[in-house]
Amino acid sequence: MARLDLGSYGLVESAAEGGAPDALFQLGLIYCAGRDVDLDLVQAHKWFNLAALRGNEDARRYRLEISREMSKKDIASAQKLAREWIATH
Structure with missing residues (x-):
């Protein structure tokens, strides 16, 4: 599987806006990992969930x-954030 190896959070975020599974x-x-951002498992779960939904x-x-x-509670929050992201993208 090809992986995006973008060093900058902004570049990855831009790529993820289109819903690319590898960017998500x-x-x-x-x-x-808390790389370029604060470590946040709720956000990590959200992005992994979105990527998983895309295969x-x-x-x-x-x-x-x-x-x-x-x-x-944190898992429920992550799932809510994922649903909100899907609704807007």
């Missing part, structure tokens, strides 16, 4: 992995 996955990695298998695994470290 990269945003999940950025938030999961990215790695995103499915990462989403499951980080969900084990999250509260049910």
Whole structure:
């Protein structure tokens, strides 16, 4: 699977606006690792969820992995954010 290897958060965010699964996955990695942004598992889960919905298998695994470290409330928040993103894109 091809991966976008964009070093800048802004470039990845721009690519994700179009719903590209690899760009959505990269945003999940950025938030999961706290690279160029504050570490935020809710945001990471949201982006992994969106990437998984578009067929990215790695995103499915990462989403499951980080969900084990999250509260049910945080997971619900991430899912709400994903639904809101879908509604506007």
